[in-house]
Amino acid sequence: MQFQQLMYFVAVAETRHFTRAAEEVHVSQPSLSQQIRALESELGAELFSRARGNIALTDAGEALLPLARRILADADTARHEVQELAQLRRGRVRLGATPSLCTGLLPDVLRTFHDQHPGIQLLLEEGGSHDLVRELARGALDLALVVLPLPAASPALTTVELLQEDLVVVSAAGAPRPGKGGSVRIADLQGEPLVMFRHGYDLRELTVAACRAEGFEPSFTVEGGEMDAVLGFVRAGLGVAVVPSMVAGRAGHDLRTTRLAPPGLRRTIALAHRSDVAPPRAARELQRVLLASRPDGLAKSSPSGS
Numbered sequence: 001m002q003f004q005q006l007m008y009f010v011a012v013a014e015t016r017h018f019t020r021a022a023e024e025v026h027v028s029q030p031s032l033s034q035q036i037r038a039l040e041s042e043l044g045a046e047l048f049s050r051a052r053g054n055i056a057l058t059d060a061g062e063a064l065l066p067l068a069r070r071i072l073a074d075a076d077t078a079r080h081e082v083q084e085l086a087q088l089r090r091g092r093v094r095l096g097a098t099p100s101l102c103t104g105l106l107p108d109v110l111r112t113f114h115d116q117h118p119g120i121q122l123l124l125e126e127g128g129s130h131d132l133v134r135e136l137a138r139g140a141l142d143l144a145l146v147v148l149p150l151p152a153a154s155p156a157l158t159t160v161e162l163l164q165e166d167l168v169v170v171s172a173a174g175a176p177r178p179g180k181g182g183s184v185r186i187a188d189l190q191g192e193p194l195v196m197f198r199h200g201y202d203l204r205e206l207t208v209a210a211c212r213a214e215g216f217e218p219s220f221t222v223e224g225g226e227m228d229a230v231l232g233f234v235r236a237g238l239g240v241a242v243v244p245s246m247v248a249g250r251a252g253h254d255l256r257t258t259r260l261a262p263p264g265l266r267r268t269i270a271l272a273h274r275s276d277v278a279p280p281r282a283a284r285e286l287q288r289v290l291l292a293s294r295p296d297g298l299a300k301s302s303p304s305g306s
Helices: 001-014 018-025 028-045 059-088 099-104 106-116 129-137 202-213 227-235 247-251 280-293
Strands: 092-097 120-124 143-148 159-170 193-195 221-227 241-244 255-260 266-273 302-304
Touching: 001 018, 001 028, 001 059, 018 028, 028 302, 059 129, 092 099, 092 129, 092 266, 099 106, 099 120, 099 227, 099 241, 099 247, 106 120, 106 280, 120 221, 120 227, 129 143, 129 266, 143 159, 159 227, 159 280, 193 202, 193 227, 193 241, 202 241, 202 266, 221 227, 227 241, 227 255, 247 255, 266 280
Parallel strands: 092 120, 092 143, 193 221
Antiparallel strands: 143 266, 159 241, 159 255, 159 266, 159 302
8 A cells, every 4th residue: 555546546436536636646547447447456455436427435535534643643644744854953933023123123032033943044124114015025034123103004914022122312422411310301302403313203293293292203313224233323422212112221321311201102013924825834933932031911813903
């Protein structure tokens, strides 16, 4: 009894037609018929009744069908398990993340992942949440770290909250501290020169919206930069910037960090992937490492988008 013969037998049993079954398994009809006859000879019983062109299972065929399906399913499971193990040795993960997360969260997480799976290639794409959602939708990314809430017109995604992070104000160490009493209100940023990120940056949209909620338009001295450029301009004394606390914690001693007065500003970071496609094994392993790094008590995975 051969594995291929069982596959042909199940195809005929499900289609009740030799020609259609041959098309499904991509062999010629005579070859399929020959293999079915060989299987019947091996088992010593006819598996199909072929009276007047109508194909029906005999009692022997009915007895074999569930067993054949189980054998084929077990073989498929074995193939899948072996392939997944291979992916952990030499697979790849395509991860998208906002630039601030590449600076703050990811270095330690990716080091842990690489130590555990040194054979997996990590491909990282930086971008704003809107751009990353588009890349997920077209299949260019396996996972993405995005800022919630997602755009209203985003595709069907599954998201898992990783952390909620406070935003802070950074300024040059030698410049006057913004605000009073060790903290700064959003209203105190009125007239304060701001170094601002480029359009499409989640932090830009959040900061501008907070200023407008206080009734003023922020004043930019420099705008259009990425995270490293913005921090460099702040170090040069060109203004202050609103950045995530994790980024500020890694920014160095030449930058001063001032917390925002209550209620402050926070952002929610989530891990996202397409709901209709399961991430590959290597990506699921990175997802496990990322989830293990998050604080306790955050929300479980949930579908989002349209």
